[in-house]
Amino acid sequence: MDFSFTAGQEALRRDVRSFLEDEVRAGRWKPQCDAWIQGFDPSFTKRVASRGWIGLMWPKEYGGHERGFVDRLVVTEEMLRYGAPAALHWFADRQIGGSILRFGSDAQKNEFLPRIVRGEIYVGLGMSEPEAGSDLASLKTRAEEQDDCFIVNGQKTWTSGGSYVNYIDLFARTDFEAVKHKGITEFLVPMDLPGISRIPMTDITGTEAWNDIFFDNVRVPKECVIGERNKGFYHVVEELAYERGGMERLMGNYPLYDALKRFVRETKKDGRALIEDTHVRRLMAELEVEFEVGRLLMYRAAAVMDEGRPPTVEASTSKVYGTNFEQRLANLAMDLLGPYGPLTEDSPLAAMDGLAVHSYLASKGYSLQAGSTEVLKNIIATRGLGLK
Ligand SMILES: Cc1cc2nc3c(=O)[nH]c(=O)nc-3n(C[C@H](O)[C@H](O)[C@H](O)COP(=O)(O)OP(=O)(O)OC[C@H]3O[C@@H](n4cnc5c(N)ncnc54)[C@H](O)[C@@H]3O)c2cc1C
Known part of the structure; x- marks a missing residue:
């Protein structure tokens, strides 16, 4: 290639x-x-x-x-x-x-x-529910047809940007008799419809970038249905490959990586720059190699998309790899900072603008969001390697 x-x-x-x-x-x-x-x-x-x-x-x-x-x-x-x-x-x-x-x-x-x-x-992703994450097909939000609309009732959770979005890409159950993945429909719903409410979720970093979104007898016009009814699960499987195959899975913490590279060059210990220490040097070199490999995996997924093939396995692989890289990056930054690691930007003693502690805490969620590492490894095993 x-x-x-x-x-x-x-x-x-x-x-x-x-x-x-x-x-x-x-x-x-x-x-x-x-x-x-x-x-x-x-x-x-x-x-x-x-x-x-x-x-x-x-x-x-x-x-x-x-x-x-x-x-x-x-x-x-x-x-x-x-x-x-x-x-x-x-x-x-x-x-x-x-x-x-x-x-x-x-x-x-x-x-x-x-x-x-x-x-x-601005669109939020309305897939996950409190009891439907990895097993998305078990979602319970209901959209019942009535005259010119669907009446939607249920709850979505972890909606990224939920406080700011003006539309939600909603996946709701429209066939209550069919096997679970065959009864789901995709809707693009304006967030200002009566009956929609949102509550910000504060995560471990103190960030409120996520929301629980509630639907209480919301009248969603039929024009909001995207594609065929009851085919939403097939749409979401396709969309997730694009969600997983992006560079954000490797470079979401690039400002920290940049700061870490400067930190090991500029910080001195016993009169020598940290990067002169063979152990630190090896760890930084390993990280750089891993970063470049991750980049190639992301470009491979994009090349597969450009060929018109679904990048299911390539995107799963790059997401697992990129997530691991970001978690290793955050861990290494915290290790090198020692007791200064947990200091946030507002502390005068914080190094690297306090980016390390944010990434350290936030990166725990990276291996869950957009599909957990365990679930993606199952996809790589079955779809990629043909294992049963
Ligand atoms: C920061 C963040 C942002 C998010 N943003 C959004 C968003 O914008 N929109 C949205 O819809 N969702 C969003 N999510 C939700 C995310 O998609 C789910 O958290 C994810 O799908 C996992 O679902 P769950 O949390 O219910 O965990 P579960 O599915 O309950 O999984 C719990 C654990 O069990 C493991 N597990 C589950 N099934 C299997 C299996 N078959 N084999 C092996 N192990 C398994 C998982 O790996 C995990 O470790 C976000 C999540 C996070 C953390």
């Missing part, structure tokens, strides 16, 4: 970098870990949109540029490298727009895709 970038991709990378350099230099935001999922900034999303970097791959008639998955990965890689606050448009750009394009009606494509491209629609 040829991993060299085309001239167009190199030019795109330069454009995105120079845009992000200007943004940071102008002090518009500060690079943060997890900003792809926790950095909510409508004006940044608008500026990215005006550059044409949302919906990059979609047909021109909907505002896209008909470029490939590798091109998009170049853009997201740079967003992550700079820790840019891209959370508002990330999900619609990564998977919901693709689902509308693949399964939606012409009316839905015309209505939603240009608005996503313009940075006006």
Whole structure:
């Protein structure tokens, strides 16, 4: 496989970098870990949109540029490298727009895709429920058909960006007799419908980037159904491959990685830079090799998508690998900082802007979100290696 970038991709990378350099230099935001999922900034999303970097791959008639998955990965890689606050448009750009394009009606494509491209629609993922995570097909939220709408009742949990989104990509049960994965339908639901309420969830880092979302007799118009009724589980399986195969699984903590590399060069112990210590040097070298391997795995998943094949196994592999890398990175940063590790940004003694403790705590969830490591290993074993 040829991993060299085309001239167009190199030019795109330069454009995105120079845009992000200007943004940071102008002090518009500060690079943060997890900003792809926790950095909510409508004006940044608008500026990215005006550059044409949302919906990059979609047909021109909907505002896209008909470029490939590798091109998009170049853009997201740079967003992550700079820790840019891209959370508002990330999900619609990564998977919901693709689902509308693949399964939606012409009316839905015309209505939603240009608005996503313009940075006006922010979509949350309404899949998981308190008793349906890995076994998503057992979800209980009900959508019962009545006249011109569906009456929706139930609860979604862990909805990323739930406090900020104006739409939710909802998976609800519409056939109550069918086997569980055959009775689920996908809906794109405006969050301002009466009966929808949200409660922020505070995670171990103190972040409120997630929500429980409740549906209490919500009248969801039939036009909100995406694709065929009762085919939602098949949609979600496809969408999850895109969710898992992205660079965010490797580079969500890139600002920490960058800071760690500076830290071992600039911090002295017994008169020598930490990086001169053979043990630290070996650990940093291992990390760098792992990072580069992870990058190749991400590009491999994108190349498979560009070939039009579902990247189920490749995306599962890269997600497991990337998650492990991020957890090792956070652990190493904490080890090297010793007692200073738990200090947050507001402490005058904090090193690396206090990024390490955030990543250390947040990274526990990385091997759960978008499919747990154990479940992904099952997919790699059965679908990839053909094990029974
Ligand atoms: C930070 C974060 C953000 C998230 N964002 C969203 C979001 O935006 N939208 C959304 O819908 N969901 C979101 N989720 C939910 C996420 O998808 C679920 O947490 C995940 O699918 C696991 O489900 P669960 O938490 O119910 O754990 P469970 O499914 O109950 O799993 C518990 C444990 O059992 C193991 N396990 C389960 N089944 C198997 C099996 N068959 N074989 C081996 N081991 C197994 C798992 O690996 C795990 O260790 C998010 C989660 C987190 C932590």
